[in-house]
Amino acid sequence: MLQSHFPSLTTKNQAMLELLRLANQLASKDLTILIYGEAGSGKEVLAHYIHQNSHRKNKPFITINCSTFTGSLLAKSLPDNKSPCHHIKENVVSHRFEFHSLNPTIFDLADQGTILLQEVAEASPETQALLLRILEKKEFSFANGMSSWQSNTRILASTKVNLEGQVQEGLFRQDLFYRLDMVRLTMPPLRKRLEDIPLLIKNFTQEEESNRLFFSAEAMAVLQTYSWPGNIAQLKQLLSWLSGACRNSIVNLEHLPETIGSALTNKESGKRMERDSFVSTAGALSQPYWMESVAASVNASLNQSLATYPAGEPIALQALLENLHTSFDRFSKHLIDKTLEKTKGDHQLAARLLGLTPRQLRYLYREKTL
16 A cells, blocks of 8 residues: 555555556656546646656646636746736645736746646647647747747646547647657546545545544445546545534445435446445444454354363364364355345455455455355
């Protein structure tokens, strides 16, 4: 597991771990990077992660939303040493600036730092032409020909659409695409890293002690099966809503919005599982059930084994442990069988309820049934 200073990047998902390893490796290279990912998946956070792991980390990280920033505004935003800085929203800790209106010195502020071209596919043709000139020559000559601006700024870009498709349709400049696509990273959607949901919830809720939330086993199982079309952004919005809707910070199944609680899908068969059926399944397999069942099984096996030794006689510890191991194998098989029965043979859901990966469940199932 990788614990990150960025809450949404903390992960034990193998694809995410590989992505962060590569991003960390590329951070020091000063290459232009194009970040793909669905809306809300955390593309900007990944860009900020790259910035923070580079030699530019103590310089500004600036986001330009290309859907609202025209080429003429961008040209006027190049430094001319005549206008003061206005309309900046700044996070002092991260040195992140986001411009909501025209600022005459965006590139001046970004000097030696990093600029993220957010949703670059939505840039106007005028903006695309100007960005190409900046990326090609690392400088921009003003219209009067009297002065020029040289860039010492790293450029990152993000998009939620297929830029190659946009190029083929004539909506995006091919030459700019090749300049941006030096290195490509893809942020996985939340539905591809469902095992990270408990970690993400812990990270997002512990930022403010008053907003800590504690999820029942059945509620957490639903969250780890939901498809999350809005990705990380949707999860954060849900947690904000639950922090005000739940008493005593305890989240049960009935507290979840109907759109999430009733959207549980059996992905292997493509059939929907009824909400009431899942409540029954998850309720029977909640955490107290595990604790009581494990304790009862261990105590019963231990007492049965100890009863074979007369009082005062030495105990053969090795034989006792072997008996306990055999009993534990029988208990494991029973538990797996019961879970699969409750989930109607859905191995993926059974694995989540048991706290295993599907691969681990398949291995244990084969081992315990031989």
